[in-house]
Amino acid sequence: MSTETETAKELDIMEIRKLIPHRYPFLLVDRVTEVVRGKSAKGFKNLTANEQFFEGHFPHKPIMPGVLQVEALAQLSCIALLSSGEFEGKLGVFTGMDGIKFRAMVVPGDRLDLEVELIKMRGPIGKVRGVARVGDKIACEGEISFAMIDSQG
DSSP states (O other): OOOTTOEEOOBOHHHHHHHOOOOTTSOOOOEEEEEETTTEEEEEEEOOTTOHHHHHSSTTSOOOOHHHHHHHHHHHHHHHHHTTSTTTTEEEEEEEEEEEEEOSOOOTTOEEEEEEEEEEEETTEEEEEEEEEETTEEEEEEEEEEEEEESOO
């Protein structure tokens, strides 16, 4: 018997691609390691020197743009909600960000560990708290607001 708080198995890149429409170079979650359906999720993005954004974002000292770190957290949030089945056929879009802080640089060779937890959900509107880490250092953290909208038209 399945419940809303059931923990799901890991999701590989092919399963992630079934849940969210993002594709290279904008798909920023490589693997989901844990999902508590509709509540929270953990995953990661492996960063290589071949990432397109490293070519233009301080090419002599490449750094992952902070906005892409927030986008990775947002994508993981959508995966957590879409995996519950409640929002099947929906698309998660940003509606706001609050208290976003960038605390450490993310560079080629890093693994960006992502963690999100649902703070509130009212109908199709929600808010999560997200943290992105490299090792034991927080790279980015804050709250992300979003709306689940129809993916067609």
